[in-house]
Amino acid sequence: MSRAAVFLDRxxxxxxxxxxDWVRRVEGFHWLPGAKESVRRLNDAGFVVALVTNQSGIGRGLISQADVDAIHEKMVHDLAExxxxxxxxxxxxxxxxxxxxxxxxxxGLFEQSVTALDIDVSKSVMVGDSATDMTAARSAGVGVLLAVRSGLAPADEISAWQPAPDAVFDDLAGAVDWILGDRDGL
Ligand SMILES: [Mg+2]
Ligand SMILES: [Zn+2]
Known part of the structure; x- marks a missing residue:
């Protein structure tokens, strides 16, 4: 049976x-507080956790695929710890x-992940820090859109996004509290 996913922007x-700028090297990747533990909480709750990230620095020739692979190896390693x-x-x-x-x-990234991981997209949740995350997730049919203020978008900008997020949190930990708690009807 298809499972609910939590899609995460990076x-x-x-x-x-x-x-x-882009994270160009492993040394430029800095975890936000509580982010790793939040992923573990989603794992433990039985969600599929899928990362969906634009990395146009590759196509622009500014970062190599090997550098991105190395950054993601570090990310996966830190999580595994x-x-x-x-x-x-x-x-x-x-x-x-x-x-x-x-x-x-x-x-497209959502469609790839749905096929690869057998996800029920309508029961799934997006957590992102930009309007493009919300738009992409909504076009893919993701049921719940959550925004975090831990990225680059100022709070007053988030309130003007279309589609509007269903809820806004300080960071991923706050979003996960909500996902795992009383979802307030959503
Ligand atoms: Mg982002
Ligand atoms: Zn592309």
């Missing part, structure tokens, strides 16, 4: 979002002008 949700895991990592490597179907706000 920069601004798991790690400190680099302002106007506390007994946490990502069930899938889905990356759009293309630059915006490529017109691909996977760069958020397009829904």
């Amino acid at each position: 920069d601004g949700v798991l790690n400190v979002a680099p302002k106007g 506390i007994g946490a895991r990502l069930d899938g990592i889905f990356i759009c490597p293309h630059e915006p002008t490529a017109g691909c179907h996977c760069r958020k706000p397009k829904p």
Whole structure:
């Protein structure tokens, strides 16, 4: 039977979002407080946890695929140290002008993950820090949209996003408290 997933954006949700830049090297990847433990809590609760991330630095020729692989190996290793895991990592490597179907706000990364991990998208949740995360998740049919303020978007900007998130939290830990607790009808 298809399972509910929690889709996570990377920069601004798991790690400190680099302002106007990309995480180019392992040394530039810095976990946000409580993020790793939040992933473990979702694992323990039986959710599929899928990372969906735009990394156009690859397509722009600024970061190599090998560097991104190394960054994600570190991420997976750090998670494993506390007994946490990502069930899938889905990356759009293309630059915006490529017109691909996977760069958020397009829904392609979600569609890839649904096929690969047998996800029931309507029962699933997106946690993101940008309007493009909300748009992509909604076009893919994700049932619940949650925003976090731990990324680059100022709070007053978040309140103007379309589609509007169902709820807004300081960080992933706050979103996970809500996901695992009383969802207030959602
Ligand atoms: Mg982000
Ligand atoms: Zn793409």
